[in-house]
Amino acid sequence: MSGISNIGGVLDHLDIGSKNKDAPKSNELGQAQFLELLMVKMQNQDPLNPQEDTEFIAELAQFSELEEMEKLNTNFSSFSNVMMSNQALQASSLVGRSVTVPTNNASLAAGNVVSGSVTIPASTSDVNVNIYSESGSLVESIPVGYQSKGEMVFRWDGMYLEVNGELTDWASQLPNGAAPGQYKFEVMASIDGEPTQLDTALSANVNSVTIGSNGSLTLNLAGIGPVSMSDVKQFN
Structure with missing residues (x-):
């Protein structure tokens, strides 16, 4: 036996899409699918030439690292949203001020x-x-x-x-x-x-505030126009 010939054979055994027909389709491989795929791969490996322990551990370590990165991205996204909300609240308090x-x-x-x-x-x-x-x-x-x-x-x-x-x-x-x-x-x-x-x-009086996609604040000043928040010398 020569082991798994291609990833398609493994996915045929796995049949991810048929496990949960109600789940939305996604091109991403989640935690459950990864572990299931790993189990199918182990079941179909060549018994005369099984996967080395180090290779198996390396795959688990790689998955663990990927999972932590996904968590970090999720947490950072949440933090960014909170910061944007705080900036919007602070920006609204500037309207009408000089x-x-x-x-x-x-x-x-x-x-x-x-x-x-x-x-x-x-x-x-x-x-x-x-x-x-x-x-x-x-x-x-x-x-x-x-x-x-x-x-x-x-x-x-x-x-x-x-x-x-x-x-x-x-x-x-x-x-x-x-x-x-x-x-x-x-x-x-x-x-x-x-x-x-x-x-x-x-x-100049602040007529309105614009929040950029990167969180930057632009003050729209009476008689002057748009000015970056970083250019403000003093809040009167």
Whole structure:
């Protein structure tokens, strides 16, 4: 006897499909089918040349390893689903809140303020905040005077500019203040005698949150658009 000639002969003995006609058909080999197949293989092996113990143990070890991998995949999938649910819950709590992100565009709503910040690379006596309309026209050019090295925080309500918690001495050119709408901010500073535009971070309201297939969060911000959660500098 030459042993099993092909896997088809073993499956004919096993007749997996006829064991449970009500069970859904699957192309995967489960635990019960594997053990049954192994028993059929042992029953049909050549008695003059039986399978070595080491070979048998190796097959069992291989199956055990495969089974553990399947359990690990199942557990990881469950963990991933839980994480996605938690992220969705956290994301929903952000809607309606204000966040600060790297941008030079902001939306001014009635009764609200636009807050922002820049990092001053070196102390300077010449810093200006320029505010442009959506069409690109200069609305205000506000001198804020001397600023020391570090972060400069500002707030603008359409008429008054507050810098590091204090109102500037600048007099607005807009008697009734700027109308609600989209504005662009440009902060210029004289650094080592050279005019330098500083990177701005401005506040924006979260209109909605999108959760990607990989679990990543994207905030859809008013007046800005989609921004990755990882780009948020501050939750206001």
